[in-house]
Amino acid sequence: MNYLIRFSQSHETFRLPEIQSLALIEGIDMKVIFYSLESPFCVVNLPSPDAAARLIRRSILAMSIHELWGSGPDLSAVHAAVQATTRHLWSRYMICSFKFTIDSYQGSRSAEDKVRIINSFAYLGFAGPIQMRRPDEEFILFEDWEFNSTPLGIPDPKYYYFGRYLASGARDLPKKLDLKKRRYISTTSMDAELALVTANLVLAVPGKVIYDPFVGTGSFPIACAQFGALTFGSDIDGRSIRGDEKKRTLRANFEQYGLLAGLGGMFTADLTNSPIRRAELRYDGDGVTGRLFDGIVCDPPYGVREGLRVLGVRDPEKCPWVIPKGKEMYKNPDFIPPRKPYSFLAMLDSILQFSAQTLVDNGRLSFWMPTANDQNQEIPVPKHPYLEIVSVCTQTFNKWSRRLITYRRIPDREVDQEAMKAREEMKPVGKTADELNPFRKAYFSKFEPVDGGFNDAP
Amino acid sequence: MKVLTLNFLSCAVKSCKSSSDSFPLHPKDAELVSDDVELNQQLLVNLLPRIDWNALRTTSTELGFPQLPEQPPTAEELQADAKMLKDLHTLLMETQINEGKLVCGHCGHEYAVREGIANFLLPSHLV
Ligand SMILES: [Zn+2]
Numbered sequence: 096m097n098y099l100i101r102f103s104q105s106h107e108t109f110r111l112p113e114i115q116s117l118a119l120i121e122g123i124d125m126k127v128i129f130y131s132l133e134s135p136f137c138v139v140n141l142p143s144p145d146a147a148a149r150l151i152r153r154s155i156l157a158m159s160i161h162e163l164w165g166s167g168p169d170l171s172a173v174h175a176a177v178q179a180t181t182r183h184l185w186s187r188y189m190i191c192s193f194k195f196t197i198d199s200y201q202g203s204r205s206a207e208d209k210v211r212i213i214n215s216f217a218y219l220g221f222a223g224p225i226q227m228r229r230p231d232e233e234f235i236l237f238e239d240w241e242f243n244s245t246p247l248g249i250p251d252p253k254y255y256y257f258g259r260y261l262a263s264g265a266r267d268l269p270k271k272l273d274l275k276k277r278r279y280i281s282t283t284s285m286d287a288e289l290a291l292v293t294a295n296l297v298l299a300v301p302g303k304v305i306y307d308p309f310v311g312t313g314s315f316p317i318a319c320a321q322f323g324a325l326t327f328g329s330d331i332d333g334r335s336i337r338g339d340e341k342k343r344t345l346r347a348n349f350e351q352y353g354l355l356a357g358l359g360g361m362f363t364a365d366l367t368n369s370p371i372r373r374a375e376l377r378y379d380g381d382g383v384t385g386r387l388f389d390g391i392v393c394d395p396p397y398g399v400r401e402g403l404r405v406l407g408v409r410d411p412e413k414c415p416w417v418i419p420k421g422k423e424m425y426k427n428p429d430f431i432p433p434r435k436p437y438s439f440l441a442m443l444d445s446i447l448q449f450s451a452q453t454l455v456d457n458g459r460l461s462f463w464m465p466t467a468n469d470q471n472q473e474i475p476v477p478k479h480p481y482l483e484i485v486s487v488c489t490q491t492f493n494k495w496s497r498r499l500i501t502y503r504r505i506p507d508r509e510v511d512q513e514a515m516k517a518r519e520e521m522k523p524v525g526k527t528a529d530e531l532n533p534f535r536k537a538y539f540s541k542f543e544p545v546d547g548g549f550n551d552a553p
Numbered sequence: 554m555k556v557l558t559l560n561f562l563s564c565a566v567k568s569c570k571s572s573s574d575s576f577p578l579h580p581k582d583a584e585l586v587s588d589d590v591e592l593n594q595q596l597l598v599n600l601l602p603r604i605d606w607n608a609l610r611t612t613s614t615e616l617g618f619p620q621l622p623e624q625p626p627t628a629e630e631l632q633a634d635a636k637m638l639k640d641l642h643t644l645l646m647e648t649q650i651n652e653g654k655l656v657c658g659h660c661g662h663e664y665a666v667r668e669g670i671a672n673f674l675l676p677s678h679l680v
Binding site: 301302303304325327329331333336337340346355356358359360361362363364365368369370371372386387389406407408411417418419421422424425426430431432433455 | 576
């Protein structure tokens, strides 16, 4: 049977990848019948009402799901569909309490109109009590109106869907994890809604192990732990994990939400010198050795303000005293090792390489990256022969966007070995922060087109 | 950090990666604390194939826990063995290393653990 998903009309490009991830998590065979970025209504085919409820129980972007009884461009088409396909269902709802409502998207109806429309469904023959609070069943007629329909005086919606309410999504979770009420956050903490969506895309479930190599104050591990996963994280800046070492710490956030069971371990580390145990990729690998994670999730530092940094010295010839000084000092607990600027693209590539080495077969990498809106400056989606792109979601701001890119770790035997050899022959170049970071450069040249003469602006 | 974390971490120094002595790191002056965590059988079964059993035996002994059997249980054996489940749960999930050091058996580098957070940043001469 077909079911209607009522989405919120926001984060449009994230909605379908989220629902498809949830179908995978729940092991539900789902076929998308209708989906459009411009509409909050989506029609899917599912095996049962129970599957429908499971499908969206942890969805952040789906508001509700409904058994679809009929749809069409006008009311008579809806009535014809309901009468043709659902007659066998009507008797089930003869005596229960019920409620009948109209949900008009981008439009409105007078009270008189509503009564008239509801009464046109009288042939269903429901004889139970009408109950506005907690009825046994709720029937909703959804109307999809043109944008601005009221001022334009458009008399009728462009499409109708009629169905029986089954279940709601997890719209309460973003409230529970709201940053405004979280003990410890920073300017780079991911908002709760998108952190939870990311946790859905990376397939965080009880019993699975998720790692965030740029953990910050823990937004992603917290969202993943909320869904029952065991989480690990690291950051080159240990202060972000420690916080004030009292009440405002990453651990305190887990405590606040009662998620300590999902806190595996957090440590200070640099992805380019990671202590995580892993095996080198082998073209003829047996596919098992040393792969620890079901999911890797991260929002790497954009490097807009200070540029990306990893461990090392930029020009050892220019300041030869740095390395011997480090040799003397490094055992001091307050010693902070030198860092050098690092290429944004090289960092993305390090994340992909690390993920290929540490994700189990079909494990997922979901990471955020910024890009300019201008096509000439757009940063291509990074690729790796061991990782297949599952989805690319985009959140658009005024002059730039950020993308959530999700990959699947493909089994070794399916990897294109020629592509892997070609990859190993490429080496990144550049030393200054701007050379190394096309996004930072575009950001500081205010995203003017490259041929507009602004590309050398500070 | 949960003791499980130790089974995921080797020495961060690149030239140590090829040496079997760089894993597992050896706890030194370790102060352990215990969290009360509900036993999750599914999680332990999922973790089993990823755990390096020999390394875990070493860690268990070094932290003063009972000796683990020489061979890891199969998933079926683990599910049927309530005591083994409980022991692994206590060691991997409930026990935390709060303070101390983690020492590489190959290069001798000591990684400090403070308030449960280990520091794997390397000085430049080791990068
Ligand atoms: Zn070492």
